[in-house]
Amino acid sequence: MYMYQVKGANPNGSPDWDNLPRTLSDESGMATDNSLRAKLREIMSDHTSPVFLEIAEALELDPEKYHVLESKFRGMNTEDACEAAQACMLLAQENPDAFLDKYWDVRLFGTTLLEKKLKGQKEGLRFKKTGCVTISSAFSVAPIDTIESTITKRFPFNEEHLKNENSDMAPQAKKLVKHGLYVGQIGVNPHRAHTTKATKKDIEVLKYIFKYAFSVTEAACRPAGSINFAHIWWADHTNALGSFNELEFFETLQPKRIGEYIPSKGLEDYNIPTPDFQFDVEDLA
16 A cells, blocks of 8 residues: 655646646645556656666566567667567567567567557567556545646747747646645556466566655756655555455555545644554564
8 A cells, every 4th residue: 555745746747637736626735546556657668767776776686577569669780669569579479579678668568469460470560568567546634725826937038938038938838736645556466476477576676766766866847856756655465365354454444534524734644544553564664
């Protein structure tokens, strides 16, 4: 179970609403599971970055087993995105085990590749794997207030904009959440792990990088320090069928808004439980 605090940031804008922070009918905030998985993939996708090199050294990884399928060049030895996509589909079709061995995100999150047959092939590609790691969307514990502001470019390039000092403005372009505490769940299914060839090392990598999901992928709408994990509670089952009730685990650790159900200003506005179970609970944050 994970929870993070948002202060003056947009954790996940909605493309349907001009990138406004996602909200529900009760004015609570939402950030999709896809947005969080994308950040984890970004951390692992560039094998030349100092971040990946540090992770690989710390966990003694074989980089060839930790490529990311959902990346521009897909871990292939080419700088042509189309060639990379075709090579990756060919690998999935001709050697599914090698495909799984190559892509860390497929072993954890799964994928579906349904493509028409390529030139020279007898049949199309039908490759489907359900991932062993499930990450839920995150929802704010209380309603959120949003801020919208206009941004400008001081020295534009467009000739028309150079003549008109007010034309290079983007009204209400920046949309941020004043404050919010978002909560979501994460789980690992051993049955699915068996079918995707996921290993304990794969899960170790996930646990290691999870707390860096926002700090490593900062952007203008998520500046440094604006989104921070408060807790990442992690507990391991002692057997494949499960040794404790996961719903009870999540509900016991669910934070609650103190006082009125109105937007919060800080963590002091919440009652955040601490684990009190008859099994070990680790805080990855």
